Amino acid sequence: MSVFHRTFFSVCMILFFVCISWAQSNAVEFYLAPDGSNSNPGTREKPFQSLEKAKNAVRAQLKQVPGQTVVVNIKGGVYYLEAPVVFTAEDSGSKELPVVYRAVDGEKPIFTGSMELKNWQPLVDQGKLELLSPDVKGKIYQSDLKAAGIRDFGDPTDIGKRPDLYCSGQLQPLSRWPNQGFTTAGQVKGATSLPPTYANQRGTVEGIFEYTSPTQDRWAKESDVRLGGYWYWDWSDEYQKVDKVDKDVRTIYLRKPYHSYGYKDHLMYFGLNLFCEMDVPGEWYLDRTTGLLYWFVPEGINPNQAQATLSVFNAPFMVEMKDCSHLILQGLTFQEGRGSAMSIRNGDNCRIEDCRIERFGKDGIHIEAGSNHGITGCLLDMFGCGGIKMNGGDRKTLTPAGHFVENTVVEHFSLFKRTYEPAVHAAGCGIRISHNRFRFSSSSAMRLEGNDMLIEYNQVSHVVNESDDQGGIDMWYNPSYRGIVIRFNRWSDISGGTRHGAAGVRLDDMISGVLIHGNIFERCGTRDFGGVQIHGGKDNTVENNLFYHCHAAVSFSSWGEKRWLEHLESPAIQKKIYEDVDIRSELYQNKYPELKNIRLNADANIIKNNLLVDCKQDFLRRNDKQVVENNPGIQAEGKTLEQIAETEVLKKYGLQPIPVAQIGIKANRWLER
Numbered sequence: 001m002s003v004f005h006r007t008f009f010s011v012c013m014i015l016f017f018v019c020i021s022w023a024q025s026n027a028v029e030f031y032l033a034p035d036g037s038n039s040n041p042g043t044r045e046k047p048f049q050s051l052e053k054a055k056n057a058v059r060a061q062l063k064q065v066p067g068q069t070v071v072v073n074i075k076g077g078v079y080y081l082e083a084p085v086v087f088t089a090e091d092s093g094s095k096e097l098p099v100v101y102r103a104v105d106g107e108k109p110i111f112t113g114s115m116e117l118k119n120w121q122p123l124v125d126q127g128k129l130e131l132l133s134p135d136v137k138g139k140i141y142q143s144d145l146k147a148a149g150i151r152d153f154g155d156p157t158d159i160g161k162r163p164d165l166y167c168s169g170q171l172q173p174l175s176r177w178p179n180q181g182f183t184t185a186g187q188v189k190g191a192t193s194l195p196p197t198y199a200n201q202r203g204t205v206e207g208i209f210e211y212t213s214p215t216q217d218r219w220a221k222e223s224d225v226r227l228g229g230y231w232y233w234d235w236s237d238e239y240q241k242v243d244k245v246d247k248d249v250r251t252i253y254l255r256k257p258y259h260s261y262g263y264k265d266h267l268m269y270f271g272l273n274l275f276c277e278m279d280v281p282g283e284w285y286l287d288r289t290t291g292l293l294y295w296f297v298p299e300g301i302n303p304n305q306a307q308a309t310l311s312v313f314n315a316p317f318m319v320e321m322k323d324c325s326h327l328i329l330q331g332l333t334f335q336e337g338r339g340s341a342m343s344i345r346n347g348d349n350c351r352i353e354d355c356r357i358e359r360f361g362k363d364g365i366h367i368e369a370g371s372n373h374g375i376t377g378c379l380l381d382m383f384g385c386g387g388i389k390m391n392g393g394d395r396k397t398l399t400p401a402g403h404f405v406e407n408t409v410v411e412h413f414s415l416f417k418r419t420y421e422p423a424v425h426a427a428g429c430g431i432r433i434s435h436n437r438f439r440f441s442s443s444s445a446m447r448l449e450g451n452d453m454l455i456e457y458n459q460v461s462h463v464v465n466e467s468d469d470q471g472g473i474d475m476w477y478n479p480s481y482r483g484i485v486i487r488f489n490r491w492s493d494i495s496g497g498t499r500h501g502a503a504g505v506r507l508d509d510m511i512s513g514v515l516i517h518g519n520i521f522e523r524c525g526t527r528d529f530g531g532v533q534i535h536g537g538k539d540n541t542v543e544n545n546l547f548y549h550c551h552a553a554v555s556f557s558s559w560g561e562k563r564w565l566e567h568l569e570s571p572a573i574q575k576k577i578y579e580d581v582d583i584r585s586e587l588y589q590n591k592y593p594e595l596k597n598i599r600l601n602a603d604a605n606i607i608k609n610n611l612l613v614d615c616k617q618d619f620l621r622r623n624d625k626q627v628v629e630n631n632p633g634i635q636a637e638g639k640t641l642e643q644i645a646e647t648e649v650l651k652k653y654g655l656q657p658i659p660v661a662q663i664g665i666k667a668n669r670w671l672e673r
Contacts, residue, residue: 027069028061030054034077047075051085051111058099059090069097074332076107081313086320093326095349103331113313113337114166115150117143120303123294131221131276139296140278141303146291150312153288156273157226157239159384159417160339160362164311165284167298171359171382175283176272177215182229185267186210189251194262203232203264207240207254217247218276227254229269232261234468234498237418311361313337323347335359346370354669358382361416363389372402379409379670384416386425393429395451396581398591400430407665409437418442419467426453433458435666442466446473452483459664461492464502471506471533480577482513482592490520490663491531495551501529503555510567512537513594518544518658522641525551530620536564539594540605544655548613548641553631555620556603564602607631611653613644630654
């Protein structure tokens with residue numbers, strides 16, 4: 001670069017930053033406070049009271065003076081939302097001058113969809129008390145929701161409509177039995193037998209089955225019994241309504257519609273929405289006829305002094321961004337709604353930064369279409385379903401979405417819907433998930449459906465704690481998903497599964513062409529699964545990974561040439577590879593050259609240069625199609641995982657460095673407190 005060009009470039013950069021500084025110094029700022037008023041001008045001294053009012057003021061300002069920085073400063077305290085806040089294209093900023101809604105420094109504004117319940121009275125109704133265990137006498141309190149102005153009682157098992165009760169932010173369990181886990185049914189008694197499956201389980205179409213515990217006899221007096229369970233396969237849960245409990249023959253009759261897979265002998269289930277089963281602190285029950293909510297108050301808590309809140313906000317989302325661009329929510333807390341917290345649809349470059357999103361009956365954040373939307377530095381905790389659902393890009397043209405999730409915690413998800421509700425469900429093309437922490441779930445942490453996704457530097461632990469045939473990350477049944485890179489992640493304590501098992505990374509039914517590189521798998525795999533499980537896929541590469549104290553390093557479920565070709569010719573796969581996308585196109589053939597041989601070499605995968613430390617088995621169900629090279633197995637001999645992962649040790653066994661210190665969250669304000 002010549003002296004002239006360097007000087008010209010420097011002057012341009014100086015002018016750019018001067019313009020930005022000028023715009024920021026001339027920013028229009030509004031203020032919001034719980035004790036403000038919507039008749040105020042929105043200044044620091046006279047703030048607005050509602051987010052809706054602030055939004056309208058910002059919109060008016062943008063129309064009046066386009067291209068100006070607008071910031072809404074939100075003071076700490078609790079803001080009660082009764083309706084969604086919807087942003088549209090009119091609320092957008094620009095790349096240089098985004099519109100920002102942010103918490104005032106050092107303060108914690110909370111937007112909530114719950115109401116605090118007061119006026120608790122001890123339960124004295126003798127008829128009600130007779131239905132309960134004598135041990136709970138004097139411990140059950142009731143609150144009148146109608147008197148509190150609550151008219152929408154929702155439904156006990158309707159996702160997005162069901163209410164939850166919290167005490168100081170702790171979820172209180174809807175009254176159930178058994179109090180933890182599941183009970184096991186006897187034999188199913190439906191009239192129509194199910195066709196046989198490889199599982200060799202006897203089953204029926206109709207939901208009629210024996211119960212085995214006399215405890216359940218008293219359910220016959222309940223008016224609205226619900227059951228949650230795994231009715232045939234332990235990767236498919238569902239809630240069912242009970243039509244009748246016949247205690248004379250100890251049989252439960254479920255209402256239609258029946259579960260799509262039917263019911264097997266000795267299925268696992270639990271009962272809930274049972275007044276008679278309030279027998280442990282925290283349990284509660286809502287009588288939807290009278291509007292009385294009953295609560296077994298936790299020990300040492302005065303209910304009229306406790307912060308007992310019931311979620312009442314039942315719109316699909318609290319905050320919606322439709323066709324917005326360059327809009328930032330920063331440092332805000334959203335909590336306790338029956339549905340989901342946020343939705344971003346279309347638009348580009350919207351950000352959810354440093355926000356806390358917790359205690360929602362459904363999901364945390366949805367991102368649908370648009371480009372370059374991001375979630376960064378957030379804490380998402382306690383969801384009935386999933387954490388983040390993200391869809392974008394164009395798989396047909398391989399146009400990347402540019403969406404990302406980074407430096408974010410998602411914990412305690414899939415609490416109500418117990419399968420296929422991960423921390424992040426990413427679909428489409430060109431999505432990045434990096435430097436996050438996902439943990440504590442009955443099922444998977446991530447589900448991927450698409451192309452050119454980068455999964456790196458994440459910590460995933462204590463997932464797939466209950467369901468079966470799953471992985472910490474899960475992909476399923478589409479050989480056109482390509483360009484997936486899973487590198488430098490740490491997978492820990494993933495060892496559930498009831499029949500087949502649980503894996504750190506699970507490539508299910510024809511998933512092919514995935515690169516799994518430089519990961520750490522510790523205490524992963526169980527039953528038929530290793531730390532990595534490959535089911536019928538090809539062209540996958542598992543290299544330079546460290547497997548530490550795993551059930552096995554890699555497990556295979558080979559399909560063989562015949563089954564592979566049969567599925568390639570099936571209508572479902574033909575649609576996936578030739579209509580949804582076209583793997584014959586020049587674009588796909590150049591980007592993923594292995595597709596030229598998609599009909600050849602079924603089950604051929606490459607497993608090389610991995611280090612196996614104190615694994616019970618090296619590989620499960622390996623066949624001669626697997627290329628397995630230089631995968632030494634050693635004993636830890638008292639060394640910690642971190643000591644074994646040191647560069648010199650890995651180099652000794654033919655591995656490249658794994659950046660252990662870089663794995664995990666790098667910056668998150670909620671973890672620093």
